[in-house]
Every structure is written in structure tokens, then in C-alpha cells.
Amino acid sequence: MSSPHPNSAILRRLREKQQTQQTRIHVEPTEVFEIPEDKCGLVIGKRGCKIQKIRSEAGVGVNLWDRNSAVDGMMKVYLWGDKKGCDKAKKIIMNLISESTEVFEIPEDMSGIVIGKGGSKVKQIRSETGVRVSLGSRDSALNSMIKVTLMGNKEGCDEAKTIIMNLISVVIKVFEIHKVMSGVLIGKGGSKVKQIQSETGVTVSVGSRDSAVGGMIKVTLIGNKEGCDKAKKVIMDIISEPTEVFEIHKDMSGIVIGKGGSKVKQIQSENRSNN
Structure with missing residues (x-):
């Protein structure tokens, strides 16, 4: 059975997008509200994962226009469905874009584990949660504790804190x-x-x-x-x-080892040659 042509997935997505656009034209949205244009990434998520999750949890249609359509830095969000579902979707979205700050402390000797080599672990946390992570310098430690500051939406901050606490536990x-x-x-x-x-x-x-x-x-x-x-x-x-482990009498160890370890080195060399 032949595998589907790679272009088929692209064509399917184009058809779905066209159908969505036609729906927007012919069906009036249940609710329309605005969010800051620079927050749309938090709502859409990586490859659309967040917006798909919102649709699934609320059971309603959710769409944003292209970011180029922003007016005065604001973008419209369109919801289609029953009022209860739309209210739920709007609440999820507003929680996602609401900026919050959380500060807590960790032992200073655990800072390297959180930061990672070349900052790799902090970058990973930021990528997974969409939250900015800042650690105080070890010189700023009080009672061997340093501050960690998280900035982003509450859901992301909670997730980032959980990741960090698991890392240092x-x-x-x-x-x-x-x-x-x-x-x-x-x-x-x-x-x-x-x-x-x-x-x-x-x-x-x-x-x-x-x-x-x-x-x-x-x-x-x-x-x-x-x-x-x-x-x-x-x-x-x-x-x-x-x-393979076996025993020899302790008095024979010198014969096996040889002067300056020469016999052991010879055995190792011969073994490598045979392999």
C-alpha cells in the first residue's frame, strides 16, 4: 500500500482553511473580542497546539485573523458555538494572555541544575511553558537561597514552577x-x-x-x-x-601483573589483536 503523497497533507490543510474562511463569511460569530497582537502566540501555541486545545476543551470554534490584520496593536478573536462554550473559551484565552509574576526561592547550589549548560535548561523551560525565567546570581544569595522570578500567564508560571521544583528535588x-x-x-x-x-x-x-x-x-x-x-x-x-570473573591465589598476583604492569598490558594488547 503506497504512502500518501506529502502534498496531500498541505492540500487538506488548505481546504480546511478555505472552509473555515467560508464559515466566517456565512455564519455570524457568537462572540468577538480583542487581544493584544503580541499575545496571539500564547493563544495559538506551537503549530496551533494551544488553539486546538481550547477548541477541544470548550467545544466551540475559535479563530484569529492574520497578525497583519491587527489595528492599533489589537487583534480580533472570533468564537462560534453555544454561549456556555464560548464563555469557557474566552476565559481560557484571557487566562493565557494575562501576565503574572511569581517569585520563589531555591538553594543556590541548585542554580546550575535549573540553568543548564549554556542556559539550555532555562531555554527549554521557556520554550515548553512560554514563561520568562530569571534566576538571581549566587552572589545575591541570602541564607544560601536565591530568587527565581517567573513572568508569563498563570498557567505557564504554574507549569514552569513545577518543572523547576522537580529538577531540584x-x-x-x-x-x-x-x-x-x-x-x-x-x-x-x-x-x-x-x-x-x-x-x-x-x-x-x-x-x-x-x-x-x-x-x-x-x-x-x-x-x-x-x-x-x-x-x-x-x-x-x-x-x-x-x-568474566575468576580467582587466583594472592601470591600469584605479581606474576600476572608483571613488572610495572607489563604482563597485564601484554595480555590486554594480545586480547585486542585477537578481537
Whole structure:
């Protein structure tokens, strides 16, 4: 069965737009009101997602003219349907465009998690909620707390605050790995653990081999849930590589290692060549 031609979707949207325009001409709108032209993006949403949601929730037709039709910075919003649905749609729209400001505090050492690398996390929050996010500098902290200011519609501010609080909520996740994998996980000079911490923003603590119970040691992760989940996945990927474990007498370890680790290096080199 052949897939539909890509132009078919475009043609369908054009027909729908034409039908909507004809409806506007032949059917008088139930209600018409104005909103600031610079707020229309909040009502329409990315690729029309917001206006489609309003139509679905209120059960009425909702349309805005092209932004070029704005007069004195104001645009008309047209509603078609029963009065109850139109009232609901108008209320949703007015809530969307109403500007509000919310200020709350977070621990200063969590600011990096909220900002993200190069401001990536703040940009993501702004993109998802349509809210402007501003964090006070760490130098402005009082009692180790800094202010976060959100500016936008109330719905977006509530959503942005929820995202931020989820980001900074500290959880402790503890799980076990076999003690022989501790070196692989920690890395030379702790390099692997440092890399995981840098990538996830989570504190990683690996129990000593002497603390092993039944050959297992504990790994403790401290950070936000998203980071802990990511760190655990990275760790499990690291230790799940094919491994064979066997024992030798401690007096024989020097023979296996060799002078300056020469024998181990030889074994590793030969293994790579065979693979």
C-alpha cells in the first residue's frame, strides 16, 4: 500500500482553511473580542497546539485573523458555538494572555541544575511553558537561597514552577554492584565517576571493596530524580559489558601483573589483536 503523497497533507490543510474562511463569511460569530497582537502566540501555541486545545476543551470554534490584520496593536478573536462554550473559551484565552509574576526561592547550589549548560535548561523551560525565567546570581544569595522570578500567564508560571521544583528535588537512590566492577566504575583517579557526575549533576558514591557483603557493594546517588535515573543507567551500561570473573591465589598476583604492569598490558594488547 503506497504512502500518501506529502502534498496531500498541505492540500487538506488548505481546504480546511478555505472552509473555515467560508464559515466566517456565512455564519455570524457568537462572540468577538480583542487581544493584544503580541499575545496571539500564547493563544495559538506551537503549530496551533494551544488553539486546538481550547477548541477541544470548550467545544466551540475559535479563530484569529492574520497578525497583519491587527489595528492599533489589537487583534480580533472570533468564537462560534453555544454561549456556555464560548464563555469557557474566552476565559481560557484571557487566562493565557494575562501576565503574572511569581517569585520563589531555591538553594543556590541548585542554580546550575535549573540553568543548564549554556542556559539550555532555562531555554527549554521557556520554550515548553512560554514563561520568562530569571534566576538571581549566587552572589545575591541570602541564607544560601536565591530568587527565581517567573513572568508569563498563570498557567505557564504554574507549569514552569513545577518543572523547576522537580529538577531540584533531591532524592537518594541506592543500589548494588559486584565489587569487582568498582574499579571499572570509578575509573583511573576517579575519572569515570567524575565524568558521570559532570554529565548528570548527581553525586556518585561507591562503597569500598572491604565493605562488600556477599561480593556486592553499594552505589549511592544523590541529586534530582532525572539526574539519578540517568546516572544509574550510565552506570549499569558501564558494568554490563561482557565480563568474566575468576580467582587466583594472592601470591600469584605479581606474576600476572608483571613488572610495572607489563604482563597485564601484554595480555590486554594480545586480547585486542585477537578481537
